[in-house]
Amino acid sequence: MKHLLKLLDLTGQEILDILNLADQLKYETKHGIPHPHLQGKCLGMIFEKSSTRTRVSFEVGINQLGGYAVVLGAEGSQIGRGEPVQDTARVLSRYVDGIMIRTFGQDEVEALAQYGSVPVINGLTDFCHPCQVLADLMTIREYKGSLEGLKLCFIGDGNNMMNSLIVGGLKVGMSVSVACPQGYRPPQEILEFAAGYGDKFELTDSPMQAAKDADVVITDVWTSMGQEEERQKREAAFAGYCVDEQLMAQAKPDAMVQHCLPAHRGEEVTDAVIDGPKSICWDEAENRNDWPEQRDIGTAGVPGFERGIDAEELLAETVEEHQPRPVRGGGKEFEHQRQVIGQYALHGLKSGVPVQLVQARQSTPKPGIVPIPMPCKGQAALAVHIENGDVLLAQAGK
Numbered sequence: 001m002k003h004l005l006k007l008l009d010l011t012g013q014e015i016l017d018i019l020n021l022a023d024q025l026k027y028e029t030k031h032g033i034p035h036p037h038l039q040g041k042c043l044g045m046i047f048e049k050s051s052t053r054t055r056v057s058f059e060v061g062i063n064q065l066g067g068y069a070v071v072l073g074a075e076g077s078q079i080g081r082g083e084p085v086q087d088t089a090r091v092l093s094r095y096v097d098g099i100m101i102r103t104f105g106q107d108e109v110e111a112l113a114q115y116g117s118v119p120v121i122n123g124l125t126d127f128c129h130p131c132q133v134l135a136d137l138m139t140i141r142e143y144k145g146s147l148e149g150l151k152l153c154f155i156g157d158g159n160n161m162m163n164s165l166i167v168g169g170l171k172v173g174m175s176v177s178v179a180c181p182q183g184y185r186p187p188q189e190i191l192e193f194a195a196g197y198g199d200k201f202e203l204t205d206s207p208m209q210a211a212k213d214a215d216v217v218i219t220d221v222w223t224s225m226g227q228e229e230e231r232q233k234r235e236a237a238f239a240g241y242c243v244d245e246q247l248m249a250q251a252k253p254d255a256m257v258q259h260c261l262p263a264h265r266g267e268e269v270t271d272a273v274i275d276g277p278k279s280i281c282w283d284e285a286e287n288r289n290d291w292p293e294q295r296d297i298g299t300a301g302v303p304g305f306e307r308g309i310d311a312e313e314l315l316a317e318t319v320e321e322h323q324p325r326p327v328r329g330g331g332k333e334f335e336h337q338r339q340v341i342g343q344y345a346l347h348g349l350k351s352g353v354p355v356q357l358v359q360a361r362q363s364t365p366k367p368g369i370v371p372i373p374m375p376c377k378g379q380a381a382l383a384v385h386i387e388n389g390d391v392l393l394a395q396a397g398k
Contacts (some may be wrong), residue, residue, distance in 0.1 A: 003113045003120045006128045012171040019138050036066025044096035048074045048103040049225050054123045057288045058100050089116035132260050133164040135287040140216050148173035153214035155179050155207045158186040161220040170197045177202040179210035181237045207241050214251040218258040219243045219268045244270045256280045
């Protein structure tokens with residue numbers, strides 16, 4: 001069983017695997033291709049912090065996967081009356097197939113995973129925001145093609161967003177530069193992690209220095225939920241940390257701007273920037289819709305998604321375990337056999353893995369399957385479908 005508690009728990013390749021499958025699920029959604037991998041499964045959603053994007057994205061995501069959601073708020077449930085988290089975890093595990101929680105303390109999320117018996121997803125804590133940063137990385141890659149070698153800049157508070165961006169960015173091969181005032185820096189755990197990446201990480205109190213030659217500039221509110229009493233003090237501390245056109249001039253000419261929203265316009269970002277041509281905030285918000293979350297939810301019930309193996313290994317496993325027979329290409333039959341699902345497919349494509357045209361445990365093509373064009377650096381493209389424990393592989397073309 002796999003949880004998503006914080007990006008510190010994942011390898012760089014596991015993050016890329018999530019993004020690869022998210023790309024595929026997004027393609028399927030955009031083209032009306034159903035993917036009910038969690039038919040009949042129930043996701044319990046606990047909200048101890050208010051939410052718009054998290055609430056909508058997870059509820060839409062579980063519905064698109066064929067499941068449904070049950071929403072629990074702090075008010076109107078025993079959670080808000082102080083029921084021990086271990087009791088909540090054990091009871092909910094008897095009712096639901098997965099738990100998403102949006103709360104304050106990271107320890108509560110960790111305890112749910114420790115005492116429960118179903119996958120747990122961190123929808124946000126004061127320490128980290130893994131689902132948001134997965135959507136951020138997904139959006140950056142959509143525009144830039146890859147993440148390796150890019151410079152990510154974050155301007156603002158050493159909060160959950162900065163923490164997760166530092167970890168996620170460094171793990172996928174980006175360099176990360178962050179600017180924040182003294183007294184508002186990331187926790188020691190994050191700084192110790194980043195220190196292991198040498199000069200790929202920079203911490204400064206100069207927003208201009210952090211933004212220099214950046215490929216993407218990201219910011220967030222200065223005052224997060226639960227810090228409202230500090231608002232006036234924080235506004236004074238963060239004076240000069242606004243992402244405006246002058247700051248963006250320090251970044252690369254084709255640099256982009258992200259904000260996880262909601263934005264306090266005129267504080268951490270100006271109207272001219274967030275509404276300007278460099279802003280990809282609305283694509284970023286769209287990618288919170290469901291695709292990274294669908295992959296995370298999917299670890300609860302889709303065979304093979306937790307294994308983290310690459311396309312070449314999957315092909316070897318399939319040949320060994322299922323003795324697939326070659327399928328001759330050409331015509332409508334071949335088109336029908338080009339089924340979809342992308343963690344392994346996209347990983348294979350991006351790795352340039354040569355793939356033989358094979359089919360496992362499926363003697364006849366299924367109707368209604370449509371081909372998906374995908375970029376390929378190698379000899380052959382690979383499309384993979386997992387259904388009811390059967391693995392189908394098909395060559396998409398030379």
